[in-house]
Amino acid sequence: MNINATLLGQAIAFFVFVWFCMKFVWPPIIAALEERKKKIADGLAAAERGKHEQELAEQRAAEVIAQAKQEAAAIINQAQKRANEIVDESKSTARVEGERIVAAANAEIEQEVNRAREQLRGQVVSIAVAGAGKVLKREIDAKAHDELLNDLVTQI
Amino acid sequence: MASETLTTSYYIQHHLTNLTYGKLPDGTWGVAQNNEQVAQMGFWAIHLDTMFFSVLLGIAFLLMFRVVAKTANSDVPSGWQNFIESVVEFVDTSVRGSFTAKNDLVAPLALTVFVWIFLMNAIKLLPVDMIPGLAGLMGLPYTKIVPTTDPNATFGMALGVFALMIYYSIKIKGPGGFGAELAFQPFPKWMFPVNLVLEGVGLIAKPVSLALRLFGNMYAGEIIFILIAAMYGAGLLLGAFAGLLQLGWAIFHLLVVTLQAFIFMTLTIVYMDMAHQEHH
Numbered sequence: 053m054n055i056n057a058t059l060l061g062q063a064i065a066f067f068v069f070v071w072f073c074m075k076f077v078w079p080p081i082i083a084a085l086e087e088r089k090k091k092i093a094d095g096l097a098a099a100e101r102g103k104h105e106q107e108l109a110e111q112r113a114a115e116v117i118a119q120a121k122q123e124a125a126a127i128i129n130q131a132q133k134r135a136n137e138i139v140d141e142s143k144s145t146a147r148v149e150g151e152r153i154v155a156a157a158n159a160e161i162e163q164e165v166n167r168a169r170e171q172l173r174g175q176v177v178s179i180a181v182a183g184a185g186k187v188l189k190r191e192i193d194a195k196a197h198d199e200l201l202n203d204l205v206t207q208i
Numbered sequence: 209m210a211s212e213t214l215t216t217s218y219y220i221q222h223h224l225t226n227l228t229y230g231k232l233p234d235g236t237w238g239v240a241q242n243n244e245q246v247a248q249m250g251f252w253a254i255h256l257d258t259m260f261f262s263v264l265l266g267i268a269f270l271l272m273f274r275v276v277a278k279t280a281n282s283d284v285p286s287g288w289q290n291f292i293e294s295v296v297e298f299v300d301t302s303v304r305g306s307f308t309a310k311n312d313l314v315a316p317l318a319l320t321v322f323v324w325i326f327l328m329n330a331i332k333l334l335p336v337d338m339i340p341g342l343a344g345l346m347g348l349p350y351t352k353i354v355p356t357t358d359p360n361a362t363f364g365m366a367l368g369v370f371a372l373m374i375y376y377s378i379k380i381k382g383p384g385g386f387g388a389e390l391a392f393q394p395f396p397k398w399m400f401p402v403n404l405v406l407e408g409v410g411l412i413a414k415p416v417s418l419a420l421r422l423f424g425n426m427y428a429g430e431i432i433f434i435l436i437a438a439m440y441g442a443g444l445l446l447g448a449f450a451g452l453l454q455l456g457w458a459i460f461h462l463l464v465v466t467l468q469a470f471i472f473m474t475l476t477i478v479y480m481d482m483a484h485q486e487h488h
Contacts, residue, residue, distance in 0.1 A: 065364075078315060
């Protein structure tokens, strides 16, 4: 166990190794470590941001859906109302129209009836007159048939 | 009986001797063949095994990390890159926790200290006779493969840390500031000789404790391993018992190996932090 020049040799070797390590080993490795640390931190931050954005988007989507539902309900309501209105409107129009048609038909019928009656009355009168003429030709018994003729006339 | 104790102690002694290169007694340079020759070489000798294995492991460390550093990118890391990155991250966290100033040297320093010492400690988990046995076949008289059981290695690193401490103390605080830190506290200024002695001891104690703690732990562990290995030769029953002991001690040493590397690293960071602090 004697101290000798090995001491100096060891000290020199020590300095050489430390120098080499400082120059060529430590900086690249620690730079890579730092860079990876930064990369991971960035990645985590990006993931966090993405998650946040997704939450926002979901919220927005929910809002949009709710609004759309509301609008759809409003539109359906309006449509139903409008449909009811149209039905009511057409009902009343139809009723009025029907009434008008009925009234017109009634009037026409009455007119027709009146015309027919006038025609008939004229014809009956002429038939009656012709009949009466024929009867009178044979026997004119004014006294006896006056009552009958009168009755006929009133009937027509 | 005497010869057996001789061989056992020789076995242990042999395992604790480094392969030393220096000036032999006859004036030529070469590898010492026995302890007397090692002792005569004095300071200007070098432990070839310590140097070889420490530099080998240092290069292994740098290669392992350099492979990842070259292709490092921020994509999904795979296998080996993952492992290296977790080591780097661990060291980086330790540095951030203990070192408050800003210095690009400290983190690579801590990484080098941690992984290098860990590797140098970890090869002691190899069986004590394996590599020395192979080296013996190649004709090398001694081989001690664990560099951290050689005080030269631990003191070498501690001296490196100490030099950096002094350098940054002077650089950050200026020579005057550093001198004032040593001389004018903890007692009033007129007692500066006392302060100087106290602070000087404190300063010197840092690298010495750093080196001795690592060396002591590793050396003691190594001796236990060698003792257990020596038991293998003492009969079947004791040999089997030694196998169990070695297993247990090796598992326990997984902890010691890592812990000592971690302690050395943490104290290095703390000392460097103290060198960067303006006031205490």
